[in-house]
Amino acid sequence: MNYKIVRLNTSFRTSKTSSVLIIYTGGTLGMAYDDSGALVPFNFGQILEKIPILYNMNIAITVISFPEPIDSSNVSMSHWRDMAYIINENYDSYDGFVVLHGTDTMAYSASMLSYMLQGLNKPVIFTGAQLPISAMRSDARENLMTALEIATAKINGSPIVPEVCIFFNHMLLRGNRAKKVQSVHFDAFESENYPPLAESGIVIDYHTAVIRPLESQKKLINRSKLDNNVMVLKLFPGITDKIMDACFAISGLKGVVLETYGSGNSPSEKWFMGSLERAIKKGIILLNVSQCNGGRVIQGRYETSRELLNVGVISGADMTTEAAITKLMFLLGQEKSLEDVRRKLMVPLAGEMTA
Numbered sequence: 001m002n003y004k005i006v007r008l009n010t011s012f013r014t015s016k017t018s019s020v021l022i023i024y025t026g027g028t029l030g031m032a033y034d035d036s037g038a039l040v041p042f043n044f045g046q047i048l049e050k051i052p053i054l055y056n057m058n059i060a061i062t063v064i065s066f067p068e069p070i071d072s073s074n075v076s077m078s079h080w081r082d083m084a085y086i087i088n089e090n091y092d093s094y095d096g097f098v099v100l101h102g103t104d105t106m107a108y109s110a111s112m113l114s115y116m117l118q119g120l121n122k123p124v125i126f127t128g129a130q131l132p133i134s135a136m137r138s139d140a141r142e143n144l145m146t147a148l149e150i151a152t153a154k155i156n157g158s159p160i161v162p163e164v165c166i167f168f169n170h171m172l173l174r175g176n177r178a179k180k181v182q183s184v185h186f187d188a189f190e191s192e193n194y195p196p197l198a199e200s201g202i203v204i205d206y207h208t209a210v211i212r213p214l215e216s217q218k219k220l221i222n223r224s225k226l227d228n229n230v231m232v233l234k235l236f237p238g239i240t241d242k243i244m245d246a247c248f249a250i251s252g253l254k255g256v257v258l259e260t261y262g263s264g265n266s267p268s269e270k271w272f273m274g275s276l277e278r279a280i281k282k283g284i285i286l287l288n289v290s291q292c293n294g295g296r297v298i299q300g301r302y303e304t305s306r307e308l309l310n311v312g313v314i315s316g317a318d319m320t321t322e323a324a325i326t327k328l329m330f331l332l333g334q335e336k337s338l339e340d341v342r343r344k345l346m347v348p349l350a351g352e353m354t355a
């Protein structure tokens with residue numbers, strides 16, 4: 001991969017106590033207004049000018065910037081592979097990693113990285129901002145400074161948060177449990193089905209009981225084979241079998257995240273179940289997640305979901321759509337048989353669901 005490395009001459013002290021690698025992918029944090037008034041990403045050198053205090057931190061900071069910083073709406077599998085590759089290549093040299101990323105797809109990227117980076121034992125903290133760093137009231141400075149602190153936080157010499165997280169607006173959330181819920185206010189992310197891993201105020205209060213424990217015997221493995229022959233199908237009253245059959249007829253389609261109602265309910269009519277059954281017979285995997293931000297799919301709780309269980313739809317339990325679609329892409333890329341994909345969809349890979 002072709003990327004730029006910048007080593008910051010931070011801190012006036014001679015020996016830095018810790019080190020962080022920042023991966024700058026783009027996003028509003030580093031955007032500026034172009035001539036037409038639209039926000040476009042700019043390079044990291046300009047960001048540093050906006051936060052001179054970074055130079056005074058007692059952290060050795062290195063920055064790797066994507067050659068072309070992106071609006072995260074353009075993120076793709078190759079960007080995920082680049083992020084995972086950079087972390088894997090530099091894993092032993094840093095205490096932690098901060099990924100600067102647009103908020104729009106941050107929950108997808110954090111979910112995917114949580115699956116790809118197996119055996120992770122160091123913090124990988126995604127953050128970004130709702131306002132560019134150059135804006136007077138920007139949230140970028142606070143988000144970045146606290147993310148750096150979390151990425152280097154240790155207890156008895158071990159990282160406090162050895163997992164992929166999103167830090168945003170005072171909250172540290174497990175990456176594969178988070179969801180973007182706000183495009184205007186600063187509290188952009190929520191994790192309805194899992195408690196925050198930490199909250200920052202005067203001090204950073206770590207909720208260690210819900211943080212994944214260190215598994216120091218495990219080595220990091222970067223699993224980069226992914227398969228995007230997948231889609232999300234959101235149910236709505238009025239959906240027809242014509243629409244559903246057309247989706248399931250897409251050539252090469254291997255898996256569908258079905259966004260159902262409430263606790264995993266769907267129409268129970270014959271035409272609907274018939275369409276799902278035909279798809280499953282063709283070998284398409286159907287994974288059921290709820291349109292609700294909180295709660296979980298319980299297939300069989302209502303009559304309207306019992307049939308889903310009977311035809312072979314897999315319950316996504318309390319997974320977010322973001323965690324579910326990336327898990328499907330990951331498992332379809334990794335596993336040899338559809339049976340293995342189906343089996344592993346039902347168990348947590350990186351704390352993304354409550355078993």
Ligand code: ASP
Binds near residue numbers: 029071072103
């Ligand atoms: N469109 C931007 C992005 O996701 C929004 C943001 O950064 O908050 O890259």
